[in-house]
Amino acid sequence: MRKALAVGLKEFRQIARDTRTLLILLFVPAFFLLLYGYALNWDIRHVRLAVLDRDHSTDSRQLISAFVNSTFFDRVADVSSMADVESLMDRDRIRAALVIPENMSRDVRSGRQAAVQIILSGDNANTATAVFGYAQAIVRGVSAALQIEMASGRLAPPPLSADARIWFNPELKSTLFLVPGLIGFIVMISCVVSTSLSIVREKERGTWEQVRMAPINTVSYVVGKTIPYFVVSYASALFIIFAAMFLFGMPMRGSWSALLAALSLYVVGALGTGLLVSTLVDSQALAFLVSLLVSLLPTMILSGFVFPISSMPVPIQMISLIVPARYFLVVLRGIVLKGADAAMYVQQFGALALYAATVLGLASLRLARERG
Amino acid sequence: MSATAVTVRDLTRRFGAFVAVDHVSFDVEPGTIFGFLGSNGAGKSTTIRMLCGLLRPSSGSALVGGIDVTRDPEAVKRRIGYMSQKFSLYELLTVEENLTFFGGLYGLDDEQLARRKPFAIHMAGLDGRERTLTRDLAGGWRQRLALGCSILHEPRILFLDEPTGGVDPVSRREFWILINSLASTGVTVFVTTHYLDEAEHCHRLALMHAGRIATMGTVAELKRAFTNRVVFEVRTNAPMESLRALDGLASVEKTSLFGTALHVWMKPGERETAPLANRLAERGLSAESFEVVEPSLEDVFMDVVERQEGAAS
Numbered sequence: 001m002r003k004a005l006a007v008g009l010k011e012f013r014q015i016a017r018d019t020r021t022l023l024i025l026l027f028v029p030a031f032f033l034l035l036y037g038y039a040l041n042w043d044i045r046h047v048r049l050a051v052l053d054r055d056h057s058t059d060s061r062q063l064i065s066a067f068v069n070s071t072f073f074d075r076v077a078d079v080s081s082m083a084d085v086e087s088l089m090d091r092d093r094i095r096a097a098l099v100i101p102e103n104m105s106r107d108v109r110s111g112r113q114a115a116v117q118i119i120l121s122g123d124n125a126n127t128a129t130a131v132f133g134y135a136q137a138i139v140r141g142v143s144a145a146l147q148i149e150m151a152s153g154r155l156a157p158p159p160l161s162a163d164a165r166i167w168f169n170p171e172l173k174s175t176l177f178l179v180p181g182l183i184g185f186i187v188m189i190s191c192v193v194s195t196s197l198s199i200v201r202e203k204e205r206g207t208w209e210q211v212r213m214a215p216i217n218t219v220s221y222v223v224g225k226t227i228p229y230f231v232v233s234y235a236s237a238l239f240i241i242f243a244a245m246f247l248f249g250m251p252m253r254g255s256w257s258a259l260l261a262a263l264s265l266y267v268v269g270a271l272g273t274g275l276l277v278s279t280l281v282d283s284q285a286l287a288f289l290v291s292l293l294v295s296l297l298p299t300m301i302l303s304g305f306v307f308p309i310s311s312m313p314v315p316i317q318m319i320s321l322i323v324p325a326r327y328f329l330v331v332l333r334g335i336v337l338k339g340a341d342a343a344m345y346v347q348q349f350g351a352l353a354l355y356a357a358t359v360l361g362l363a364s365l366r367l368a369r370e371r372g
Numbered sequence: 373m374s375a376t377a378v379t380v381r382d383l384t385r386r387f388g389a390f391v392a393v394d395h396v397s398f399d400v401e402p403g404t405i406f407g408f409l410g411s412n413g414a415g416k417s418t419t420i421r422m423l424c425g426l427l428r429p430s431s432g433s434a435l436v437g438g439i440d441v442t443r444d445p446e447a448v449k450r451r452i453g454y455m456s457q458k459f460s461l462y463e464l465l466t467v468e469e470n471l472t473f474f475g476g477l478y479g480l481d482d483e484q485l486a487r488r489k490p491f492a493i494h495m496a497g498l499d500g501r502e503r504t505l506t507r508d509l510a511g512g513w514r515q516r517l518a519l520g521c522s523i524l525h526e527p528r529i530l531f532l533d534e535p536t537g538g539v540d541p542v543s544r545r546e547f548w549i550l551i552n553s554l555a556s557t558g559v560t561v562f563v564t565t566h567y568l569d570e571a572e573h574c575h576r577l578a579l580m581h582a583g584r585i586a587t588m589g590t591v592a593e594l595k596r597a598f599t600n601r602v603v604f605e606v607r608t609n610a611p612m613e614s615l616r617a618l619d620g621l622a623s624v625e626k627t628s629l630f631g632t633a634l635h636v637w638m639k640p641g642e643r644e645t646a647p648l649a650n651r652l653a654e655r656g657l658s659a660e661s662f663e664v665v666e667p668s669l670e671d672v673f674m675d676v677v678e679r680q681e682g683a684a685s
Contacts, residue, residue, distance in 0.1 A: 006476020010462065010469070017464040017505075206458030213424055214477040215449035 003216045007224025011198070015228055025194055025232050026239065029186040033240045036182050037175065037248050044130050050077040050088050050097040057105035059146065063116065066142050067098060072134045085119060095121045096131055108146060167338075176251075179244045180332040181305035184325045185296075187237045187263075188270050192295040193288060195229050195274025200287040203278075218367040222360075226271050233267050253339030259332070261342070265352035266328040270295070272359035279366035299325040327351040377402045377529050377560035378423065382432035385418050392418040394583035395432065400562060400576075402528075405555050407574030408564040409673065415583040416564040420533050423562070425449050437529055450478070453527035457534035459518035463507035467498050467517060470506055471524065478525040485524075492520030495550065512543025519550065523559075530554065532563040536570065548573050568669040577669075579676055586676045594672050601625075602643045603667055606634040607660040608652070617655045623647055635665070 015022055049067060053060050067073045076094060079085055085097045099117035107114040118135045122128045202208040211221065241259075244250040252259075274291060281287045301307060302316070303325035309317055320326050327348040334340035342349070378400040385393040393415045400406040410416050421427040423436055425445025434441045437451040461470050471492055475485045493499060496516035498509075506514065515535065523530065532551070536544045548570065555561050563574065571577055571591065578588040587594060608614045611634055618634070619627050623642035628635045636648065645662040652659055667675075 002481075003477055003479060006473055009476070010465065010473040013469055014462060014464045205463075206456060206460040207462060209426075209456060209458075210454070210460035211477065212426060213449060213452075213454040214474070215446050215479070216477055217446075 001220070004220040004224035004227075007216075007221055008227045011225055011228040015232060021194075022232070025190060026236050029190050029236050030240050030243050032186050033179075033182055033243055034247065037179055037244070044127055044134075045072055046074045047072060047096050047131050047134075048076045048094045049073040050079050050085055050094040051075055052079050052082070052085060052097060052099045054102045055100045055104040059105040059108065060100045063100065063139070063142050064098070066138050067135075070134065070138055072131070072138075089119070089121060092121075095127075096135070098135075109150065175248050176337060177333070178305075179248045179250045180336060181303070181325075181329055183237070183240055183244060184266070184303065184328045184332060185299045185305055186240060187233065187267065188273075188299045188325055189292070189295045190236060191229070191233045191267055191270030192274040192277065193291045194233070195226070195271045196277040196281075196287045196291045197284055198229065199225065199275065199278035200281060200284050203282055204284060218364055222275065222364060222367065226268075226275065229271055229274075230267060233271065234263065237263055237267060250336055252336050254335030255342065258342030258345075259335050262328060262331045262335070262345075262349065262352065265349065265356055266324060269324045269352060269356035269359060272356055272363055275363040276359050276366065279363055298323045302326065304329055322355070324352055324355045327355075375402075376400060376435075377404075377437065378406070378562060379435040380419075380423070380432070381434075383419065383422060383429050383434050384431045385422060385427065386430045391583050393422070393429075396580075396583075396585055397432075398578055398585060398588060400560055402560050403555060403558045404575040405551065405561045405563060405573060407571045407577040408562065408580060409566065409568070409571055409577055410564075410580035411566065411677075414580040416580055417533060419580070420531055420562070420564060423448075424452060424454055424531055450525070451527055451529065453522035453525070453530040455518050455522040455530075455532050455535055457537035459511075459514045461506045461514060461518055461521065464505065466503050466505055467493065467496075467509070468502040470517065471521060474521040475524045480525060488524045488526070492517075492524055496520045511539045512546065515539050515543065515547060516550065519547070523554070527559070529560045529562065532561065534564055534566070536565065536567060544570070568673060571669050579673060581677050581680050586680055587672075591669065594669070595667055597672065601640050601667075602638045603665050603671065604634075604636045604638070604645065604648070605630065605661075605663045605665045606636055606648070607632075607663075608634065608657065609660075610657055613655065614652060614657050614659070617651055617657060618648060621647060621651055635671075 015025075051064055051067075053064065064075070068075050073096065077084075077088060079088070079097075082099070085094075085099070088094045089097065097117075097119040099119065101114065101116065104114045104116065116139060118132065118139075120128045120131055120135075199208070202211070241250075241263075245252060273294060277287060277290050277294060281290055298320075299305065302309070302312075302320040302323045304320075305325065309320050309326065312320065331342075331345045331348045331352075334345060335342070376399045378398075380399070381397050383393055383396045384391065396415075396419060408416050408419070418427065422429050423434055423441060425436075425441050425448040429442060436448045439447050439451065441448050462473065465473065468489065471489050472485065475488065480488065493502060496513065496519070498504075498513060498517060498520075501509075506517065509517065519532075519535070536547055539547070544567075551561055551563070552573065565571060574591070576588070576590055577594060579586045579594075587597070606614065606618075611629060611632060615627050615629065615634055618624055618636055623639055623644065625637045625639045627637070643664075648662065649659060
């Protein structure tokens with residue numbers, strides 16, 4: 001154990017003196033959080049809307065205010081011709097236009113069908129589809145209200161409506177869903193990269209060989225080498241969790257101790273992954289590449305960070321079972337968003353522990369085998 | 373317990389079909405400097421790695437400090453010091469921190485560290501520079517610090533793998549003075565080098581070529597192998613032309629340029645200069661002097677290698 005301490009102390013000193021690496025370890029993750037946290041946002045609000053009202057009736061005004069009140073649309077222009085719509089759309093001043101035909105009110109009131117036109121900028125198909133969905137819902141709502149008013153002679157809400165309550169994230173802010181994923185993503189990448197580089201650097205410099213000449217067993221060396229990185233990575237992870245709370249309003253509804261426990265297992269697994277990578281390659285450039293490959297892609301795509309696992313094909317779902325972020329994200333989201341009890345996540349905790357034990361075991365085996 | 377410091381018998385290491393070390397046997401007496409010579413890829417480093425317990429031999433045996441390297445490599449590691457040509461120190465640590473780390477690695481306690489650190493610092497000539505970052509040390513200082521790190525635990529056997537690579541001549545000389553003084557305290561030193569001038573510091577030499585020990589003995593013994601052969605150093609104003617003129621003469625085995633002079637290797641038993649002078653005269657050349665020179669280790673080395681390759685082909 002004295003030997004492991006000697007290794008740990010040495011590693012701490014090296015990290016502390018290598019200011020650049022230390023800063024990278026501590027602050028780059030937070031920087032990424034900022035960058036991605038603001039950039040990754042699926043919410044579509046405040047779509048710039050031009051209104052071409054050819055009807056000028058009470059009903060048309062009611063339809064327009066329904067659009068504006070929805071907050072999905074910002075009425076930025078009132079125009080009088082299609083040419084104006086075209087010109088605004090071309091200059092990207094508006095993203096959508098609502099065209100209300102002449103006599104809409106009269107037609108509707110006399111029992112005929114009338115159509116309003118929604119013009120959308122389709123340069124981003126996903127956004128256009130979503131906006132069209134919003135617009136349709138608004139028109140349908142107004143249409144239903146008109147129907148009832150005509151039948152009963154008074155303005156009344158539709159008899160049957162779906163009243164949604166969105167739990168945990170009532171405003172359906174996608175950031176609340178994404179930020180925990182980002183935390184898992186960033187922690188994984190920085191842990192894997194920093195550990196694998198630190199060991200491969202020793203291989204390149206020749207100190208690795210020198211240390212292997214000494215009577216120290218693999219486990220002591222690995223423990224000594226990992227502890228400092230655990231401390232630094234853990235600090236960095238906590239830092240971005242706080243940043244997520246203050247900058248993105250991520251709530252903390254569950255228990256800190258459960259969160260810290262899950263984070264510990266996750267960080268150890270990530271460090272073990274880095275260690276395993278370092279036993280497979282001999283150059284820093286290759287270590288960097290392999291580290292990114294094993295941490296970035298699976299954590300981004302197969303963890304449920306961005307794409308829901310349940311909608312993946314079954315074989316891909318099977319592969320995602322070995323991605324630790326998959327479990328960490330469930331626990332993290334559960335604790336911070338739902339305030340769930342750690343006891344509900346026994347499976348996930350188990351999976352994280354199993355992953356950490358497996359990669360550390362494999363890495364130790366590889367290290368022991370290097371002795372030829 | 374064997375009386376020798378290192379005993380190697382038929383040591384062999386294969387990497388797939390390639391035999392890196394091929395039935396190597398030798399003994400190293402305690403307190404001597406044993407030099408291991410050979411070109412790159414001759415099998416020196418592989419042999420050292422086996423002796424240090426880092427690489428398993430494919431067959432054969434090696435006892436280091438009386439311990440079988442195959443059976444108990446960890447015990448071997450505790451008893452030996454190792455230093456490589458890379459002077460593998462941590463550049464971001466100070467002189468003293470490097471010593472503390474390597475001391476810790478060898479399990480030294482505080483009392484031992486307190487005693488050995490000043491010794492190593494003094495030996496490396498780094499008194500007063502304990503807090504200097506290793507990064508800022510010049511090659512020669514690093515080399516001596518690396519040596520200091522490798523002897524903190526007072527090993528009785530020290531392995532030096534090309535310890536003077538990339539170091540200036542003055543530092544190399546100082547380094548050999550250190551090595552000699554270590555040996556005089558009874559430490560056995562096993563050193564590989566391809567600087568042949570350094571080999572002259574060794575009590576015994578083994579010359580490795582293509583995985584085998586080509587020849588072994590003291591420096592004097594190795595040179596004596598040349599006693600029935602004469603090498604003339606020929607001074608002439610036209611070395612290139614003279615070289616071509618003398619090459620192929622019946623009594624001449626081979627010729628080589630040596631600085632501005634020529635070295636003419638005579639066949640065994642031949643020592644007449646007259647045929648040489650005649651041949652030069654025939655071609656309108658002349659020699660200022662013919663001088664019998666003692667073969668250098670380089671000559672011995674080249675000769676052994678050439679004969680081995682001749683035998684192999």
